[in-house]
Amino acid sequence: MGSLILSQLVFLPLAAALLTLVIPKERESWIRAVALLATGMVLVLATLLVFSYRPLLSGFQFEEKISWIPQVNVWYHLGVDGISLPLVFLTALISFVGVIASASIQDRLKEYFFLYLLLATGMMGTFLALDLFLFYIFWEIVLVPMYFLIGIWGGPRREYAAIKFFLYTLAGSVFMLLAIIACYFSSLPHTFSIPDLTQQGLRLSHNMQWAVFMGFFLAFAIKVPIFPFHTWLPDAHVEAPTPISVILAGVLLKMGGYGFFRISLPLMPGIATQFAIVFAVLGVINIIYGAMVALAQTDFKKLVAYSSVSHMGFVLLGLGAMNLPGFNGAALEMFNHGMITGGMFLLVGVLYDRTHTRNLADFGGLGAKIPVYSGLLIFFSMASLGLPALSGFVGEFLSLMGGFLSFPAITLVSVLGLVVGAAIFLLLIQKVLLGVFQTKWAHLRDINTRELLAIVPLMAMVLWVGLFPRTILFLQSTTLGNLLRHLGSMKGW
């Protein structure tokens, strides 16, 4: 495998996708097996990558660089560093878990897994590409399968949700494309290479840099999503089938935050530091506003979707902090949120598959009937509300600490979000699990082994990172420290 490990991570799913095309569509178990095997291998490779990554080295590792379109200096350039590594592992794990959760998909299996695997390639490529051109291609690749996966296998309003998702994201990427082109022409020699652009900086006027920054910002803000660009998210989440919701929350939302770390901050350090306070303010808005809206939800899935908006606020707050705890918190929160909310959506799916309703008022007292499921729901709810000793807390705490070091007043406001966040999930537990048991669910079965298999890896990660956060922090600290030095704000902490 040697140095091509990153290409394998990216293209293994694609190869499997092509393989599914030649399998007759009646052979459903073969198709499932191919998907499981491919994502399983990606997970193994990603794990190997984590263990062979050298956290103390600066710069990118496992780089692959091949000239692709020499006329315009486009390179096929992959590489991994402390910012992308946790997300690569997250993507691999979530993709694998998603295949297990796809057992509930019965319809047009062949197309489903083709698109699913294509999606996996797009996501992995986005996190590994070091050439803006390549990055943009992977970024857009993600859109297409996602559009079909929501639009075909989704709920009743799937078409509306799919189109909204697609157009919204596309609208953002148009600005990104303009920004990328501006970056290209500002460099000498013209290049799309992110490391090169980072090194030479953008040779643009201050105003032009602002324009470029805003171009990227719009694309990433829609993806994160940042208030007020977030309304595609609840619709897409609610309509998407369970495994796709898991991927949406688990991986797609991270593409935005990753973009800030990978492109906005290194390429335009001057603008980024000026923009820091905006990030922090937007973070607080996301935290409080997302939580408040979630509080009013009556749909299980929508509640979780809006709580995601709130959690993403911590990423923004940490990002805006522009210090080591903040950056660590933001990066870790992305990783943790993938695990926690991914698990949460799996649980929503488990219940929905059995009851065909997501209306919280329909439930109640299930704790007595399905104890294992209840335990899991309590576990993930506690992780979501930031209970210490589970991973959610570490990310939130570091973001808050970082935020506090830079913007004490703003951060103190966002601390209020912790109470509302707790209220959301306690209400959820109360409405679903506690209270008088409703006899209409007398035949409800507890979570089965296959569903457990999907959720246990996520649970294990949530617990492990909660107890030993240094496992992940160790991987990302060097890179984040270097980024801070590049931004010229390596403070005491």
Place this chain on the structure above:
Amino acid sequence: MNLALIPLLPAISFVILILIGRRLGKAAPLISLSALLGSLVLSIQLFLQITASHGHPVHASMVWLPMAEQSFRFGFLADPLSITMCLVVTVIGWMIMLYSTGYMTDDPRYSRFFAYLSLFFAAMLTLVLADHFVLLYIGWEVVGLCSYLLISFWFEKPSAAAAGKKAFLTTRVGDLGLLAAILLMAKFGGNLNFGNWETKAQALGHLTPLVAVLLFWGAAGKSAQFPLHVWLPDAMEGPTPVSALIHAATMVAAGVYLVARCMPLFLAEPSALMVVATLAAITSFFAATIACTQTDLKKILAYSTLSQLGFMMLGLASGSAVAGMFHLVTHAWFKALLFLGAGSVIHAMHHQDTTKMGGLLKKMPITGATFIIASVAMAGVPPLSGFWSKEEILISVGGHLPPLFLWVGLAVSLMTAFYITKTVIVTFFGECRDHHAHAHESPWTMAAPLLFLSVGAAFVGLLGSPFFEHSFQHFLAPEETGGHSSAPAWIQTVSVLIAATGIGLAFVRYQLGKQLLPERMRVRLRPIYQLIDNKYYIDEIYEKIFIRPVAALGRLSWDFDAGVVDAIVNGVGRLTQVLSECKRQFDEQIVDGFVNATAIWTGRAGQTVRLLQTGLVQNYLWLAAAGAVALFFLIRR
């Protein structure tokens, strides 16, 4: 390593029980009991080690968060303060767990109960042994979770489900204070480890009182101090052993422990102590008044706990960590005993309304006798334990705080003696007022802990008495000499008299059935009684000013999200559609229309011209001739 095992053993027990507890059935408590016994033995061993080395702390740590220069090193620290807490938690906890095996025996979620208890012990022991604020915070929040799970343990009852949620949310409001204090200390105070308090206070400078008050705010949430006290009475929805363990003896005392731990920060700035003293006095006084009016056995004890916690905080506010901690220890014994006795009564009667009890001493001699011992201890009758610790607090308050606080303390003592005597009389003496009841003594698993705890409730206080040369105080704080000299000398005498008065009044009123006040006064005081009986309407006020507005704000945000933000997005989409429809029209009617029109006119022109193409040579000749004539005239001109 041994140190880490103290919280780790119950944690392991939790993991085992949560995974395979149901298969273990009735054997489940064996796991949790033996794990906790391990922690208990280790705590005793550490205690002996510390005593032998004259208070020298034992310490072990590891890196939790690596971060440039400032990593978080988490560790466990066993010093006199934490080992005292450890012993209280493990000894009393073990007894309560043993009691629970009998109390919970018919419960369908038997093993889960012990799993939650184990998790509680793991977290509580982490909390008290932590040497770092963030580690303490972790334990702090996880005990909150356990409290939540156990209050809602009988979640089929909507009131239990609601009470758990209320407890979690109220304490979380308090936790924000603790979190804010941690953030402030991280930013300004250097590090977050315990110790080096003087440098910490210096580094914080003028922020010290703010940090101290925020810490107290956190402690107030956990220890149910006004204005965050509202959750504790509701927490009585949980099984009674839980009320005894978590909501009387140990977890609610965590706030007292936290303030005692951070005492140097409070001492650096007297204004912070005044805040503590005020809120503690309010809690202690008002809770005692409520306790006098309640008739639900557990509610009486709950308000009594509030009041006693306030009393401990008052002791701390007088600047004496020892006084507060001493009362914490004695209170843990007698209050756990009171709750377990109440549990025994409830187990036998299947209800907890004291107006339907009476004469139970004859039917339940062990329960009755031990309950009376605990009551007398709490009332402050010498030489039982409550007397000594109450004494310590009153003396310290008298010596260091304005006289008003001493009067509040004495008033609380009076009311305490009154309401607990009243409870004893209506429950255990006289005739039974419920003729359907077939009360009987509880099984040995429940009776043995009662007997054991009654020994402690009676004699633990002696450790801090002159008879044992104040050895408790010397162990906890060798350097703190105490303010015995500066306090008025009459306090000791007066406090004994006050306890006697309280007991006497209750005896006259409830045993002899004589009204204490003349009829006219009683009518006059009726509204006040109503006010107290309704717990000063604080729940209702909070409902109005916090809960409903937040819920309304949530709905408002949701309406805004759907009605404005999303409407704009959809509007943009709709607008695009309309625009493209316009474009389509433009395209079809104008652009394409022009093209088509050109084609049509060309076609028509062709049609017209085609008429000339007749194929008859004569016509062509005619035309040629006409053309020639026309040309001729044109050229001529």
